[in-house]
Amino acid sequence: MQKQKKTDREIIANYIPEQTVDMVLHWIEQYNFRMRIKRKRNTKLGDYRPPFDGRGHFITINHDLNKFAFLITLVHEVAHLTNWDKNKNRVKPHGAEWKKDFQELMLPLLKQNIFPDDVHHAIDKYMRNPAASSCSDLHLMRVLKRYDKNNTSMHLEELPRNSKFKISNGKVFIKGEKQRTRFKCVEIASKQTYFVSALMEVEIVE
Secondary structure (H helix, E strand, C coil): CCCCCCCHHHHHCCCCCHHHHHHHHHHHHHHCEEEEEECCCCCCCEEEECCECCECEEEEEECCCCHHHHHHHHHHHHHHHHHHHHHCCCCCCCCHHHHHHHHHHHHHHHCCCCCCHHHHHHHHHHHCCCCCCHHHCHHHHHHHHCCCCCCCCEEHHHCCCCCEEECCCCCEEEEEEEECCEEEEEECCCCCEEEEECCCEEEECC
């Protein structure tokens, strides 16, 4: 017996709050974009690619995000799409035009009873001046991580300075001084310096 293919609704419902499924399906139809769920990426939660070479709008989102983080990331990327439709590459990717589109897409969601109070308040604060990535708003990311299914990982900001740590790709670093929302770290093998997110999931190396 052939296994029945899941519908778009069934797939999307696994990743976002139930109350938002119809709205997201409407966005997919209205803005005519393809969306792919990707494996975990340490450098980004999602991305948007504008139409190119006969292919339409394309959005990717990491599969391991909790439903609230997934939805916020999707709104972030759809705002890139709407901004591109109106302005193409004539404006900055995360300039005033993108911020306005992000806020307009988020407002209807905030008016519904979708987010827990702590997430709602964190989004409300973030909305006053949305950043290039929700990852760069540490308060919002800390709150969102409370709703991860396996919230047992250690984050870089929790380690003392000069700690040796490993990230998911196996690379080992020494933690250095803080630079705004990131820490200046040196990869041991290459001696190269990287700026690593304070909320990067890490493993201590003895």
